[in-house]
Amino acid sequence: MSLVEARDLATGYDGLRAALRGVTFTVQEGQAIAVLGPNGGGKTTLLRVLLGELAVLAGTCTVAGRAAYVAQSGRARLDFPVSALDVVLMGAYARTSPWRRLGRAERARATAMLDRVGLAGRAGERFGTLSGGQRQRVLIARALLQDAPLLLLDEPFTGVDRASEAELLAILDELRAEGRGLLVSTHDIEHARRWDRVLCLNGVQIAFGPPGEALTPQILHATYGEELVTLGEETVAVHAHHHD
Amino acid sequence: MELLESELLRRALAEVVALGIVCGPLGVWILHLRHTYAAESLAHAMLPGLVLAALAGLPLVLGAAGGIVAAALLVALAARDRRIGSELAVAVTVGALFGLGAALALAPDTPARLSELLFGDPLGATDGDLLVAAGLGLVVLLALGLGGRALRVTAFDPGSARSLGVSPARTSAGLLVLLGVAIVASVQGLGNLLVLALLVAPAAAALRASDRLVVQLRLAAVLGAVSGVAGMALSYYADVAAGPSVALVACALAVAGSLPGRRRAVGVRRGPIEGLAGGR
Numbered sequence: 001m002s003l004v005e006a007r008d009l010a011t012g013y014d015g016l017r018a019a020l021r022g023v024t025f026t027v028q029e030g031q032a033i034a035v036l037g038p039n040g041g042g043k044t045t046l047l048r049v050l051l052g053e054l055a056v057l058a059g060t061c062t063v064a065g066r067a068a069y070v071a072q073s074g075r076a077r078l079d080f081p082v083s084a085l086d087v088v089l090m091g092a093y094a095r096t097s098p099w100r101r102l103g104r105a106e107r108a109r110a111t112a113m114l115d116r117v118g119l120a121g122r123a124g125e126r127f128g129t130l131s132g133g134q135r136q137r138v139l140i141a142r143a144l145l146q147d148a149p150l151l152l153l154d155e156p157f158t159g160v161d162r163a164s165e166a167e168l169l170a171i172l173d174e175l176r177a178e179g180r181g182l183l184v185s186t187h188d189i190e191h192a193r194r195w196d197r198v199l200c201l202n203g204v205q206i207a208f209g210p211p212g213e214a215l216t217p218q219i220l221h222a223t224y225g226e227e228l229v230t231l232g233e234e235t236v237a238v239h240a241h242h243h244d
Numbered sequence: 245m246e247l248l249e250s251e252l253l254r255r256a257l258a259e260v261v262a263l264g265i266v267c268g269p270l271g272v273w274i275l276h277l278r279h280t281y282a283a284e285s286l287a288h289a290m291l292p293g294l295v296l297a298a299l300a301g302l303p304l305v306l307g308a309a310g311g312i313v314a315a316a317l318l319v320a321l322a323a324r325d326r327r328i329g330s331e332l333a334v335a336v337t338v339g340a341l342f343g344l345g346a347a348l349a350l351a352p353d354t355p356a357r358l359s360e361l362l363f364g365d366p367l368g369a370t371d372g373d374l375l376v377a378a379g380l381g382l383v384v385l386l387a388l389g390l391g392g393r394a395l396r397v398t399a400f401d402p403g404s405a406r407s408l409g410v411s412p413a414r415t416s417a418g419l420l421v422l423l424g425v426a427i428v429a430s431v432q433g434l435g436n437l438l439v440l441a442l443l444v445a446p447a448a449a450a451l452r453a454s455d456r457l458v459v460q461l462r463l464a465a466v467l468g469a470v471s472g473v474a475g476m477a478l479s480y481y482a483d484v485a486a487g488p489s490v491a492l493v494a495c496a497l498a499v500a501g502s503l504p505g506r507r508r509a510v511g512v513r514r515g516p517i518e519g520l521a522g523g524r
Contacts, residue, residue, distance in 0.1 A: 051406060053406050068407060069406075071403045075401070075403050076400055076401040076403075077401070080399055081456055081460065082396065082400055087400070090396070090397055090400075090401075090408050093393045093408055093410065098392075098393060098394075126455065127400075146407075
C-alpha cells in the first residue's frame with residue numbers, strides 16, 4: 001500500500017512562490033527513502049508539506065494515515081526541564097483530552113518505546129543531558145508512541161557519533177522491517193545507498209529511483225552543484241554546512 | 245500579627261497573596277516561552293486605557309482590558325509590515341501608548357491619580373476588587389492547567405509541535421491572553437508596572453532553584469505568595485508604599501536565588517525574547 005503519493009507537487013512558504021516543485025514519488029509500506037539535497041534545496045520543505053503544514057500549490061499529494069515528525073534533536077530546547085519519558089509521552093498528547101491525565105497504560109507504552117530504542121534505563125534522565133544519539137532515539141520513541149505508519153526524519157544523523165549512528169541505523173532497519181515507511185533527509189550519500197529509494201532535490205526534483213540509478217555522479221552534480229567534492233572515480237562527498 | 249487586625253490590611257494581604265499565587269506559575273511559562281519582553285510591553289501599553297477609565301470614573305479593570313486589547317491590535321497591525329518586524333513594532337507601539345497615557349494623566353484637568361495607576365494601591369482594594377482578582381486568577385490557573393501540555397511542547401520543541409497536535413502560534417497567543425488577564429487582575433493591587441516584578445521575579449527564582457517543571461510551577465506560586473506577605477509586612481513596619489514593597493521583596497528573592505553557587509538558570513539567560521506579535 002502507498003503511504004505517500006506525490007505527483008508533480010509544488011509547495012512553498014508564502015503561498016505564492018514555490019520553494020519546491022515538480023516532485024513525483026511514492027513511499028510504500030516498509031520502504032525507506034533517502035531525501036538528498038543541499039541546504040535550502042527543499043528537504044525540510046518536503047517533510048513539512050507531508051505533515052500538512054505547508055499548502056500544496058500545484059499537483060497532488062496524498063498521505064495515508066498519520067505521519068510522525070522526528071526533528072533534529074539539536075532543534076529542541078535542551079535547557080527545558082523535561083525527562084526522556086516526558087518527551088516520549090508527548091507522542092500521546094494528540095489522542096488524550098486535556099481534561100484527562102495520561103494514564104498508566106500510556107506511561108507503560110512510553111516506557112516500552114524507550115526500551116525499544118535501547119534507553120530503558122534512561123527514562124528519568126533530563127533530555128538535555130543525553131548525548132546527541134540518545135536524544136535522537138528518544139525522539140524516535142516519541143514518534144513510535146504516536147503510532148504513525150510513516151516517519152519523517154529530518155537529518156537524524158547530524159551531531160551523532162559513529163557508534164550511535166550504527167544503533168540508529170539498526171533501529172531504522174527494524175522499523176522498516178515491521179512495515180513502516182521512512183522518509184529520511186540526509187547529507188550522507190553512503191546512508192542513502194543502503195535504502196530502497198533515493199529522492200534528490202534542489203528546488204526541483206532531480207531524480208527519484210533505486211540508489212543504483214539515482215546516485216550517479218551526473219545526478220549528484222545536478223543536485224549539489226559546487227557543494228559536491230569528488231574524491232575518486234566512484235566516491236563523492238558533500239561539503240555540508242548544517243543548519244545551526 | 246498586627247497586620248491581620250485591620251480589615252483594610254487583611255484585604256490587601258489577601259489581594260497580593262492571591263496575585264502572587266497566580267503570577268508565579270504564569271511567570272514560569274512566560275520565561276520558558278521567552279515572552280518576558282511581551283509581558284513588559286503589555287503592562288506598559290495599557291496605561292492609556294487605565295487613564296481613560298480613571299477619567300470616566302469606570303472600574304480600572306475595564307480600562308486595563310480595553311487598553312490591552314487596543315495595544316495588542318496596534319502591535320499586530322504594525323508587525324504585519326515585514327520591514328518593521330515584531331520587536332520594533334512592539335517597541336514603537338508601546339512607547340507611543342505609554343507616552344499617550346502619561347500625557348493624558350499629567351494633563352492639568354486630570355485628577356492626580358497617575359501613581360496609583362502605575363504602582364497600584366492594595367490598601368485601596370475593595371471587596372469587589374478582591375473578588376475580581378481572585379476570579380480572574382482562578383481562570384488563569386485553570387487555563388494554565390488545561391494548556392500545560394501544549395505549553396510544554398511549544399516551549400520544548402516548537403518545530404515538531406504541529407505533528408504532535410499542538411499549534412505553537414495559538415499556544416503563544418493563548419499565553420499572552422492569560423498574561424493580559426493577570427495584568428488586568430493586578431492593576432488595583434500592584435499597578436500596571438509593578439505587576440511585572442511579581443510575574444518575573446518569583447518565576448526566575450524558581451527556575452534557578454529546581455530543574456523539574458512541576459517543582460518550578462509550585463515553587464513560583466509559593467514564592468509569589470511569600471513576596472506578597474513579606475512585602476505587606478515590610479510596608480507596614482517600615483512605612484513604605486505597599487505595592488513597591490511587594491515588588492522589591494519579589495526581586496530580592498530572585499537576586500538571592502542567583503547568587504554564585506546556585507544552580508544555573510533555565511530559560512532566563514537566553515537572548516532577546518520574542519515580541520508581542522509572536523516573534524520570529
